[in-house]
Amino acid sequence: MYKIARKQVLNDNVTRMSIVAPLVASKGKPGQFIIFRVDEFGERIPLTIAGTNKEDGTVDIIFQTVGKATRMLSQKEEGEEILDFVGPLGKPSELEGAKRACVIGGGVGTAIAYPSAVALHEQGTKVDVIVGFRNKDIVILEEDFGKVADNLYMMTDDGSYGEHGFVTKKLEDLLEAGEEYDLVIAIGPVPMMKAVVDLTRPKGIRTLVSLNPIMVDGTGMCGGCRVLIGGKSKFACVDGPEFDGFEVDFEDLTRRNRSYVDEEKARDHACRMELAALELSSKKAE
Amino acid sequence: MAKRNMSPEKVEMPTQDPLVRARNFKEVAHGYTEEMAREEALRCLQCKHKPCMEGCPVNVQIPDFIQLINEGDYIAANQKILETNVLPAVCGRVCPQETQCEELCVRGIKGEPVGIGRLERFVADYFREHSEPAPHDYEKNGRKVAVVGSGPAGLSCAGDLARMGYDVTIFESLPEGGGVLVYGIPEFRLPNDIVKNEINQLSLDGVKLETNTIVGRSITVDELFDEFGFEAVFIGSGAGLPVFLNIPGENSVGVYSANEYLTRSNLMRAYDARYDTPIRQSKCVAVVGGGNVAMDSARTALRLGAEKVYIVYRRSFDEMPARTEEVHHAQEEGVIFNNLTNPTAILHDERGEVVGMTCIRMELGEPDASGRRRPIPVEGSEFTLEVDTVVIAVGTNPNPLIKSTTEGLDVTEWGGIIADEKGATSREGIFAGGDAVTGAATVISAAGAGKVAAAAIDEYLKNKNN
Ligand SMILES: Cc1cc2nc3c(=O)[nH]c(=O)nc-3n(C[C@H](O)[C@H](O)[C@H](O)COP(=O)(O)OP(=O)(O)OC[C@H]3O[C@@H](n4cnc5c(N)ncnc54)[C@H](O)[C@@H]3O)c2cc1C
Numbered sequence: 001m002y003k004i005a006r007k008q009v010l011n012d013n014v015t016r017m018s019i020v021a022p023l024v025a026s027k028g029k030p031g032q033f034i035i036f037r038v039d040e041f042g043e044r045i046p047l048t049i050a051g052t053n054k055e056d057g058t059v060d061i062i063f064q065t066v067g068k069a070t071r072m073l074s075q076k077e078e079g080e081e082i083l084d085f086v087g088p089l090g091k092p093s094e095l096e097g098a099k100r101a102c103v104i105g106g107g108v109g110t111a112i113a114y115p116s117a118v119a120l121h122e123q124g125t126k127v128d129v130i131v132g133f134r135n136k137d138i139v140i141l142e143e144d145f146g147k148v149a150d151n152l153y154m155m156t157d158d159g160s161y162g163e164h165g166f167v168t169k170k171l172e173d174l175l176e177a178g179e180e181y182d183l184v185i186a187i188g189p190v191p192m193m194k195a196v197v198d199l200t201r202p203k204g205i206r207t208l209v210s211l212n213p214i215m216v217d218g219t220g221m222c223g224g225c226r227v228l229i230g231g232k233s234k235f236a237c238v239d240g241p242e243f244d245g246f247e248v249d250f251e252d253l254t255r256r257n258r259s260y261v262d263e264e265k266a267r268d269h270a271c272r273m274e275l276a277a278l279e280l281s282s283k284k285a286e
Numbered sequence: 287m288a289k290r291n292m293s294p295e296k297v298e299m300p301t302q303d304p305l306v307r308a309r310n311f312k313e314v315a316h317g318y319t320e321e322m323a324r325e326e327a328l329r330c331l332q333c334k335h336k337p338c339m340e341g342c343p344v345n346v347q348i349p350d351f352i353q354l355i356n357e358g359d360y361i362a363a364n365q366k367i368l369e370t371n372v373l374p375a376v377c378g379r380v381c382p383q384e385t386q387c388e389e390l391c392v393r394g395i396k397g398e399p400v401g402i403g404r405l406e407r408f409v410a411d412y413f414r415e416h417s418e419p420a421p422h423d424y425e426k427n428g429r430k431v432a433v434v435g436s437g438p439a440g441l442s443c444a445g446d447l448a449r450m451g452y453d454v455t456i457f458e459s460l461p462e463g464g465g466v467l468v469y470g471i472p473e474f475r476l477p478n479d480i481v482k483n484e485i486n487q488l489s490l491d492g493v494k495l496e497t498n499t500i501v502g503r504s505i506t507v508d509e510l511f512d513e514f515g516f517e518a519v520f521i522g523s524g525a526g527l528p529v530f531l532n533i534p535g536e537n538s539v540g541v542y543s544a545n546e547y548l549t550r551s552n553l554m555r556a557y558d559a560r561y562d563t564p565i566r567q568s569k570c571v572a573v574v575g576g577g578n579v580a581m582d583s584a585r586t587a588l589r590l591g592a593e594k595v596y597i598v599y600r601r602s603f604d605e606m607p608a609r610t611e612e613v614h615h616a617q618e619e620g621v622i623f624n625n626l627t628n629p630t631a632i633l634h635d636e637r638g639e640v641v642g643m644t645c646i647r648m649e650l651g652e653p654d655a656s657g658r659r660r661p662i663p664v665e666g667s668e669f670t671l672e673v674d675t676v677v678i679a680v681g682t683n684p685n686p687l688i689k690s691t692t693e694g695l696d697v698t699e700w701g702g703i704i705a706d707e708k709g710a711t712s713r714e715g716i717f718a719g720g721d722a723v724t725g726a727a728t729v730i731s732a733a734g735a736g737k738v739a740a741a742a743i744d745e746y747l748k749n750k751n752n
């Protein structure tokens with residue numbers, strides 16, 4: 001069992017937790033992830049390691065509530081325990097040698113990008129950070145990024161906070177204004193990562209993206225996480241989750257991630273469906 | 287003693303009705319009753335030269351344990367088996383007896399061999415049902431040995447080391463112990479409770495099981511030595527890396543490796559509504575392969591509700607590596623066999639969902655390196671199977687994780703850890719056995735390798751001490 005040492009609600013949908021897992025804490029590096037399971041009946045869910053605290057042996061995670069498993073986790077309180085917490089999984093980010101980097105996060109991808117920004121900053125790389133949110137109410141981690149970013153650009157889709165527009169618009173502006181980066185890290189929804197790659201490819205700027213296919217074991221055992229990279233099938237859990245953005249087949253990724261959309265929806269809305277079914281049968285009876 | 291039973295056939299083992307069992311996950315075969323076991327035991331001729339033992343990879347003392355059944359002393363019979371095989375309840379169920387012990391049984395010359403596996407299962411089940419698990423009080427020597435992986439190789443190595451007095455810790459990456467026995471082989475063939483019982487006994491004997499711990503990630507082999515004080519390490523990490531076909535369309539939605547399909551169903555209990563594990567609700571499923579893994583996947587697909595399930599295998603029944611009993615059971619349950627058939631592409635609709643698989647018929651040519659006749663495509667024989675799910679069960683290789691994080695550990699070109707006949711690897715103090723060394727093989731050979739390595743580790747540590 002793994003104890004929740006700290007919990008902080010970042011917004012209505014995003015929670016930060018520190019989980020006691022000394023082995024993972026001693027090993028975890030930026031870019032790596034863990035897999036948790038709340039209880040015996042729960043799904044196994046991957047989350048990026050947002051930070052490690054060697055002193056008290058805890059690992060930070062920042063997660064968005066999107067379905068049942070993340071909701072169950074978000075409902076756990078400090079001092080409570082979860083059943084599984086395994087890691088660190090995946091390859092650490094390859095950040096060496098970067099002189100000037102731009103880290104781009106969209107939505108909860110912001111949280112996944114955070115440890116890379118920290119690591120870049122700590123190794124002496126100058127880091128610009130562009131983070132985007134749908135609106136003001138869901139902005140997270142502004143203060144945290146502020147501590148490591150040389151320039152922090154906050155974007156909202158509706159202009160209710162920071163600048164109006166998508167993160168890619170900001171990147172485009174910066175590149176046009178002559179900013180020179182030798183590394184771009186883009187983490188967020190698949191269309192966002194694809195749009196970033198479309199901007200950096202013509203300029204040949206090394207671009208890392210973090211892929212989030214469906215995973216089971218996280219150790220190379222199931223092949224469920226396979227993604228097409230440079231035309232070859234790779235397992236994101238062991239060969240990634242970060243890959244060279246120029247090599248990624250984004251269409252393939254989008255398709256495979258839809259695998260369980262119907263099942264997940266069915267489960268999450270089971271109650272509503274039951275109601276609907278009742279309604280239907282009563283209508284039929286009429 | 288009762289009269290010898292000269293019937294040419296084995297005493298039949300009762301099973302669930304095929305059409306009923308094809309829709310549930312309960313065990314297919316019920317096992318012998320005491321009367322049946324006594325009757326079957328009377329078919330054994332107690333041959334002086336014991337040919338059957340030659341066929342068993344761990345030399346279970348077959349006539350001796352069967353004689354103890356004749357005498358009605360099932361507990362002693364169990365102890366007799368345990369002298370060489372630590373997992374009789376498992377092996378009695380899943381060993382390919384027809385190519386091992388039973389193949390060499392003299393009763394098999396005219397008629398069926400003695401049902402050695404069924405008797406082994408009976409004895410082990412009897413013991414489990416008629417005894418309370420209790421700790422053995424082994425004398426401890428205070429020396430620490432680490433075991434990586436909790437499959438049959440790791441479990442048997444750990445069990446023997448504990449008996450010799452070592453302080454043993456098993457590190458397992460999954461949340462439950464048992465390896466393939468729990469994540470791969472389905473409940474209807476090997477109930478998880480049987481494996482749990484074995485692990486429970488080990489923990490009573492002082493073996494520690496650290497689940498959720500990935501050697502090579504959470505902890506490295508070198509740290510086990512340098513930071514955690516282990517004096518030897520046994521690697522029984524299996525062969526868990528799935529092989530794909532590399533044909534077009536293999537990344538479509540609805541294509542699984544057998545590992546993923548079976549793990550979702552077995553370890554993560556997708557069939558049980560209380561669990562949140564999603565799995566595809568399939569109508570027509572094609573399973574590619576002809577081994578136990580393919581049979582298990584096909585029969586699981588039926589039980590998950592598929593209407594039509596095909597096996598697509600490129601050779602014929604004669605070459606099929608699966609246990610004969612599993613092939614029969616699969617046929618009885620309604621699995622449709624497309625032998626001498628090879629997939630060429632997987633078709634998908636515009637959403638990426640599987641809608642079919644194109645295949646080509648094969649014929650058998652000259653024997654290849656494995657001695658099996660090589661399948662050759664028949665030109666112009668392409669056809670399409672309409673399926674919405676494809677499960678690939680064409681083999682697995684050892685996972686490179688441990689190799690890539692353990693300097694100086696030599697492996698073959700396909701990733702198998704190189705070990706001598708006692709399990710010693712290229713690194714001092716590191717031993718290995720089971721599928722991690724041989725590639726995908728059998729439960730009993732893995733368990734045997736674990737046992738041999740335990741003896742070698744004991745010898746190594748005693749010498750090192752001096
Ligand atoms: C390597 C990796 C690192 C990740 N790191 C983080 C992180 O740090 N913070 C965070 O909030 N999220 C992260 N994710 C995404 C997170 O795993 C998914 O949000 C989670 O699986 C949702 O689980 P659920 O049971 O709550 O929702 P579900 O009920 O399982 O799913 C709800 C919806 O999300 C879709 N979905 C399910 N699984 C995934 C998935 N793996 N990727 C994309 N969509 C999915 C479903 O199809 C459904 O539409 C990461 C994913 C990966 C693979």
Ligand SMILES: Cc1cc2nc3c(=O)[nH]c(=O)nc-3n(C[C@H](O)[C@H](O)[C@H](O)COP(=O)(O)OP(=O)(O)OC[C@H]3O[C@@H](n4cnc5c(N)ncnc54)[C@H](O)[C@@H]3O)c2cc1C
Nearest residue numbers: 435437438439459465466470501524720721727728729732
């Ligand atoms: C579906 C299926 C059906 C089968 N049916 C039969 C049958 O009927 N009869 C038969 O004799 N054989 C059968 N086999 C084969 C048999 O199960 C295997 O040969 C046997 O389990 C191998 O044992 P093992 O201990 O070497 O490895 P495994 O059973 O594979 O166990 C290895 C364990 O190590 C763990 N591990 C791996 N890497 C690490 C790591 N880095 N750190 C920590 N832990 C790790 C794994 O999670 C796993 O639990 C079947 C196999 C499958 C997949």
Ligand code: SF4
Nearest residue numbers: 342346377381386387
């Ligand atoms: S362990 Fe397997 S091969 Fe050996 S006697 Fe038992 S069933 Fe036969």
Ligand code: SF4
Nearest residue numbers: 330331333338391392
């Ligand atoms: S060969 Fe057959 S009959 Fe002879 S001892 Fe073995 S099991 Fe009995």
Ligand code: FES
Nearest residue numbers: 218220222223237
């Ligand atoms: S999650 Fe199973 S192989 Fe990657």
